[in-house]
Amino acid sequence: MSHYPPGDAYRSAVRLEASRLAGTGRIADDLWLIAHHEATGRLHLPRRATGVGMAGGLLAELLAVEVPAVTVHHGYVLPLRDRSGTLTAMSARPDEPVAAHVLDAIVSEPTPLPARDWLLYLGKTAAASVAGRLERSGYVARRRWRLVPVNPDWSHCALLRAHRALEQARTPAPYSALLAGLVLACGLEFRFWSGFPGAPVRPAGEATATLPGPLRELVAQVQATADSTVLSTRK
Amino acid sequence: MRSSPAAPARQGTVRQALARDRVGMPSVWFFLMSGIAPLTVAAGVITSAYATTGLTGIPFAFLAVACTLALFVPGYMAMSRHITNAGAFYGFIARGLGKPLGVAAALMALLSYSLLQVGLWGAFGPAAQAEAQAHLHISAPWWAWALAGWALVTALGLLRVDITGRVLGVLTTAELAVIIIEVIAGLAHPAGGHPSWAPLSPRSLGAAGWGTAGVLAVVAGLGYVGFEQAPVLAEETVRPRRTIPAATYLALAVIAVVYTASAWALSAHAGQAHVVAAAASQGPALMFGMAGTTVAGIAQLLFLTSLFAAALAFHNAVWRYVFSLSRERVLPAFLSRTGASSVPTFASLAQSLTGLAVILIYAAGGWPPMSDLFFWGGTTGGLGILILLALTSVAVIRFFAAGDGARARESGWARLIAPALTAVILTAIVVLAVGHYATLLGVAPGSPAAWLLPAAYAGAAIAGLAWAAFLRSRRPGIYASLGLGAAAVTGQRAPVPGDYS
Numbered sequence: 001m002s003h004y005p006p007g008d009a010y011r012s013a014v015r016l017e018a019s020r021l022a023g024t025g026r027i028a029d030d031l032w033l034i035a036h037h038e039a040t041g042r043l044h045l046p047r048r049a050t051g052v053g054m055a056g057g058l059l060a061e062l063l064a065v066e067v068p069a070v071t072v073h074h075g076y077v078l079p080l081r082d083r084s085g086t087l088t089a090m091s092a093r094p095d096e097p098v099a100a101h102v103l104d105a106i107v108s109e110p111t112p113l114p115a116r117d118w119l120l121y122l123g124k125t126a127a128a129s130v131a132g133r134l135e136r137s138g139y140v141a142r143r144r145w146r147l148v149p150v151n152p153d154w155s156h157c158a159l160l161r162a163h164r165a166l167e168q169a170r171t172p173a174p175y176s177a178l179l180a181g182l183v184l185a186c187g188l189e190f191r192f193w194s195g196f197p198g199a200p201v202r203p204a205g206e207a208t209a210t211l212p213g214p215l216r217e218l219v220a221q222v223q224a225t226a227d228s229t230v231l232s233t234r235k
Numbered sequence: 236m237r238s239s240p241a242a243p244a245r246q247g248t249v250r251q252a253l254a255r256d257r258v259g260m261p262s263v264w265f266f267l268m269s270g271i272a273p274l275t276v277a278a279g280v281i282t283s284a285y286a287t288t289g290l291t292g293i294p295f296a297f298l299a300v301a302c303t304l305a306l307f308v309p310g311y312m313a314m315s316r317h318i319t320n321a322g323a324f325y326g327f328i329a330r331g332l333g334k335p336l337g338v339a340a341a342l343m344a345l346l347s348y349s350l351l352q353v354g355l356w357g358a359f360g361p362a363a364q365a366e367a368q369a370h371l372h373i374s375a376p377w378w379a380w381a382l383a384g385w386a387l388v389t390a391l392g393l394l395r396v397d398i399t400g401r402v403l404g405v406l407t408t409a410e411l412a413v414i415i416i417e418v419i420a421g422l423a424h425p426a427g428g429h430p431s432w433a434p435l436s437p438r439s440l441g442a443a444g445w446g447t448a449g450v451l452a453v454v455a456g457l458g459y460v461g462f463e464q465a466p467v468l469a470e471e472t473v474r475p476r477r478t479i480p481a482a483t484y485l486a487l488a489v490i491a492v493v494y495t496a497s498a499w500a501l502s503a504h505a506g507q508a509h510v511v512a513a514a515a516s517q518g519p520a521l522m523f524g525m526a527g528t529t530v531a532g533i534a535q536l537l538f539l540t541s542l543f544a545a546a547l548a549f550h551n552a553v554w555r556y557v558f559s560l561s562r563e564r565v566l567p568a569f570l571s572r573t574g575a576s577s578v579p580t581f582a583s584l585a586q587s588l589t590g591l592a593v594i595l596i597y598a599a600g601g602w603p604p605m606s607d608l609f610f611w612g613g614t615t616g617g618l619g620i621l622i623l624l625a626l627t628s629v630a631v632i633r634f635f636a637a638g639d640g641a642r643a644r645e646s647g648w649a650r651l652i653a654p655a656l657t658a659v660i661l662t663a664i665v666v667l668a669v670g671h672y673a674t675l676l677g678v679a680p681g682s683p684a685a686w687l688l689p690a691a692y693a694g695a696a697i698a699g700l701a702w703a704a705f706l707r708s709r710r711p712g713i714y715a716s717l718g719l720g721a722a723a724v725t726g727q728r729a730p731v732p733g734d735y736s
Binding site for chain 2: 044045046049075105108109110111113117118120121124187189190217220221223224226227228229230231232233
């Protein structure tokens with residue numbers, strides 16, 4: 001009995017598998033896969049810390065595009081305007097619904113807010129929003145009451161993409177540097193120890209030094225906010 | 236591209252949502268009271284103080300120290316509105332008196348909180364031993380029970396299990412209720428037929444010589460350790476400018492009344508002339524026995540849970556302190572690495588190993604745990620807190636003297652007068668206490684412990700100054716961010732309102 005589907009179906013399955021190993025290309029999606037156990041879907045961190053990391057990922061998606069609609073400056077998340085004074089968000093609204101929802105929330109606030117406030121606010125729902133996005137993309141599926149990665153290899157690949165930025169032999173690519181920065185900032189560093197024991201790595205600051213200013217500042221804000229959840233008496 | 240100009244200030248969705256998560260006055264108050272562990276102090280510290288020091292002015296000492304700490308609060312709260320730093324003493328002193336003294340204060344604070352935590356095993360062990368003997372008929376040495384408690388705290392610390400707010404609230408309320416019952420019973424059945432008011436007189440502070448007033452103040456100060464933690468909750472509190480000071484003053488007032496009354500009731504029930512001998516022979520049982528056997532049984536059990544809760548709370552406080560110091564590289568960076576549960580594993584284990592070493596040393600040495608570990612560790616830890624409070628008071632004055640703008644809007648009382656009075660009083664207390672440390676420890680003058688224990692703070696301070704000098708010369712980037720707290724990570728002292736052009 002053959003183990004593989006015949007002809008075209010097989011090739012389609014192989015192409016799909018290869019694309020899933022490459023990830024969705026969205027930072028928050030990779031962060032979700034790293035923050036949850038690849039077999040059980042359980043959180044590696046307490047809920048608040050995970051939420052802060054995921055919120056950072058969603059904000060990073062808005063910043064790390066060709067025409068960003070927001071920026072992080074002096075500790076604030078600020079909607080950007082073009083030369084005519086029009087909000088960039090009007091013309092550069094992301095197609096992806098979760099990212100669009102985050103952008104809408106930012107531009108609808110009456111006054112600019114500190115990044116920390118956004119990370120805590122978005123952190124309440126970020127993990128669920130991103131999980132829903134991954135479920136629609138076929139990366140996770142519901143098993144009983146929890147969403148679990150369909151294939152553990154896809155989670156390992158997400159971790160690998162982050163770890164690449166820390167390998168001393170490589171020049172960190174922007175996506176990897178940003179992902180690694182967020183992984184370290186929200187307290188998931190131990191995922192690297194278990195996934196790549198003994199591998200020589202460059203310091204986190206060196207990996208993110210190549211990022212543009214707003215993204216570096218976002219990573220720093222995620223770290224500071226995640227640190228505050230460590231110090232907090234609440235989980 | 237230009238960034239968005241300022242819009243009219245009304246509270247948006249985000250602020251409203253975050254405000255719903257914030258805690259109110261009752262939560263802050265219970266957080267403070269649970270860290271103070273009232274029955275640990277009432278039954279453990281006060282009876283040990285009577286027995287060890289031989290001084291009877293303890294009741295008034297609690298009132299006097301409460302008044303002094305009430306003077307400390309305005310400046311402390313004012314400065315906490317301008318500085319957010321989880322390592323409070325360290326951050327305040329670094330920003331007010333300079334980074335070298337800040338680092339020195341950091342190590343002194345670490346020593347102090349560590350002593351307070353490990354000292355608790357000296358009471359937990361004997362208390363558990365007594366309960367196990369009485370109810371389970373299990374006979375084991377005090378250190379075996381201390382090790383069992385230590386193991387549980389170590390595991391819970393790594394799992395980041397705090398005793399939940401509700402459980403802690405119930406236990407704290409029960410402790411306060413038991414103390415009130417014991418106090419009423421003690422005052423209702425005084426030796427000699429009527430309670431003496433002498434222990435509540437200011438003259439009682441100098442009954443054994445005014446030099447011992449410092450000793451009494453250190454004992455009393457130990458009872459209030461934990462009240463200074465309120466600013467830690469500022470970011471999670473509704474209307475923090477009002478809630479944090481109110482909860483702090485309320486906690487001080489309740490503690491002052493409870494501890495003063497407890498110490499007075501013990502003196503009244505046993506008789507002022509006999510309370511020292513009674514405390515020496517009965518220990519915490521002197522407190523438990525004032526209201527009959529039923530209440531005594533409940534009180535003994537609550538004493539055990541109070542000690543355990545305090546041990547866990549101080550363990551968590553120490554690793555949080557280590558984490559915040561390590562984040563700024565005052566301590567090695569690996570101590571701030573977190574594992575699953577968001578606990579800095581190495582920081583938690585370091586504190587646990589300290590406790591383990593101390594228990595084993597005392598077990599091997601055969602020294603009495605209640606006096607030589609619980610009381611010595613606790614009072615020496617309390618001395619450190621008083622030193623830090625004095626330094627913080629001076630830091631408050633310098634911080635506001637050096638600033639303008641928002642800082643100048645704080646009242647003169649908070650910026651100068653209250654902290655100046657506090658600094659003078661606390662400095663006098665510390666000097667007197669160190670000069671009579673043998674009395675505090677209940678040892679002969681010239682005993683090594685009488686100078687070694689307070690000298691440990693001098694050692695910590697010197698180490699801190701040396702480390703700051705090293706950072707300044709070899710790691711200037713790290714030195715520049717000392718005392719900045721979260722801003723050491725973000726590079727911002729505080730988000731700048733409106734500054735986004």
